[in-house]
Amino acid sequence: MRTLQTFCIRTYGCQMNELDSEVMKGMLERRGLTRTDDETTADLLIFNTCSVRDLAERKALGKVGRLSRSRKDRPVIGITGCMASAKKETLLEKLPHIDFVIGTNNIHSLNEVLDEVLSSGSRITRVDPLFSTELDYTAAQRDDPIKACVSIIRGCNKHCTYCIVPYTRGPEVSREPDAIVDECRQLVDKGYREITLLGQNVNSYGKDRQEWGTLFHDLLYRLDRIPNLSRIRFLTSHPVDISKDLMEAIRDLPSICEFVHFPLQAGSNRILHKMHRSYTREEYEDKVASLREIVPQVALGTDIIVGFPTETDDEFEETLQAMKRIRFSTAFLFSYSPRKGTPASRWKDDVSEEVKEQRLQKLIEEQETISYNEMQMLLHQTVEVLVEGVSIKDKAMVKGRTRTWKNVVFPGRLEQIGTVVSVKLHSFTNQTYVGEQVKQDAFLIQ
Ligand code: SF4
Structure with missing residues (x-):
């Protein structure tokens, strides 16, 4: 039976799809595979697709086609997500390089499908109309x-x-x-x-x-x-x-x-x-x-x-x-x-x-x-910010969001990540405020 060592998942569409990809990553890591971001070398490639917009579908299909043609070796390739649910086995007919198609309601069966693909070489479609609560x-x-x-x-x-x-x-x-x-x-x-x-x-x-x-x-x-x-x-x-x-x-x-x-x-x-x-x-x-x-x-x-x-x-x-x-x-x-x-x-x-x-x-x-x-109305106010990470543009700054989903950056330290702090907003560019931390007991607005 063929063995797989590495996998790469490409995700399109909404946060539901992002979460489904996170679950699949966990299932594959528990199986002993190692995650890679390099789609040109991964043994297993999964495209977790979106059908909400035509462009998202075309992007995913274009990528599958290009990769299938450019790779000299033969990775296992699967399509999951909404496009898999919508197009079902027609994807296997259209795309000869695809090994499996798993709908949004069948993600729990990923490992079982992989076993079958690897042991028998068969091409598989699993698309059920109702979500299975078995998903871990x-x-x-x-x-x-x-x-x-x-x-x-x-x-x-x-x-x-x-x-x-x-x-x-x-x-x-x-x-x-x-x-x-x-x-x-x-x-x-x-x-x-x-x-x-x-x-x-x-x-x-x-x-x-x-x-x-x-x-x-x-x-x-x-x-x-x-x-x-x-x-x-x-x-x-x-x-x-x-x-x-x-x-x-x-x-x-x-x-x-x-x-x-x-x-x-x-x-x-x-x-x-x-x-x-x-x-x-x-x-x-x-x-x-x-x-x-x-x-x-x-x-x-x-x-x-x-x-x-x-x-x-x-x-x-x-x-x-x-x-x-x-x-x-x-x-x-x-x-x-x-x-x-x-x-x-x-x-x-x-x-x-x-x-x-x-x-x-x-x-x-x-x-x-x-x-x-x-944005103007919140200027010079003090808001609650959950610190989420270091600013990409300036490593001396940390970034976070207000309770009402506004981006904020301010001078801060790595240790503050994951804490909730009070920040006074003094300017903004595009959709991001720049501010400075104030004492925790300062008056907070959202
Ligand atoms: S049918 Fe689509 S747009 Fe309408 S509520 Fe459901 S998910 Fe939202």
Whole structure:
């Protein structure tokens, strides 16, 4: 049987994929393989792919093709992730150099698949529609020593018409609360100070398992009790599932950071309906108002798509006006491109690329102005910063983030990494503040 000594994993797409790659790294290291970053020499190459955007798919496929042609030896090559789930065995037909295809719901079977590939030389596809709870998250090998992502729910039941995720990751499957709390405790014992809870819709957590009696805000209360866990973040929230209980948990629990990313996607009710987002712009803005009333210092993040099929100039203008009113702290802005297999891909992509680009530029400019003004407002204030590492540009500086996700650098020392300090902000460039540490008991704002 052929043996493998080294492996290299290339990851595309979101933090869920990053976490899945960390789990696969751990599984392979437990198997005795050594990690390398050199894809030209690794015995095993895994491409953990993304299907959310066409570009991400093309990038991954291009890379697989180039490497397969350039390598003289014959590495074992596997494709995992959303593209594997979406394209299944057709990838084996298309790419003769690929040995295995493992979907997002089958990562737990990586070693078994490898055994079969190595012993029989067969080419294998494992893609199940439902996530297997067998996946051992505690195997994850994380590179960051301070911050870790922890999966709490996989899949999505919302079926937005432009999105491939419900077809690649399947329906929502919540993870047992005890397993989440245990993993977070273990991470804190290892020195982790910030945990980001991950899910396509974190705030749907527990709705598929009513018998647990644990919804998302209940889980936050349990996690907040873990000693020495400085910060908890979560990604992504669906506007419909943002409850008053959740808002109050953000207000009341010291470890929960006051930052909520919940995608608006569009400001026109007709387009929201066509996207199957199941809320109106007014309902969204009502949630924003309640959130700001309950948690005044909260910062908001969003995703917005421009040029969705049939979007008119007036409807785009509604999105722009909504952005001006809401004033997001961060916004991921995209122009629409159809994803094969989604309901929207059957509709005519009738907004020209030129118009999409113009609309996108308008939103980008608006967001730059909003962000600049927001950065100005925090100047000369003292904020809480979790020190995450040494600044890449200046080794005499350390870097970290505020509770509301702002980058900060200040003169500091290696020993401060992993500590929470008070920093007075005195200037900023682009999206990063420069400051200086002040006494711990200084007045803190977010
Ligand atoms: S909520 Fe909508 S956009 Fe988000 S993962 Fe689910 S289907 Fe996709």
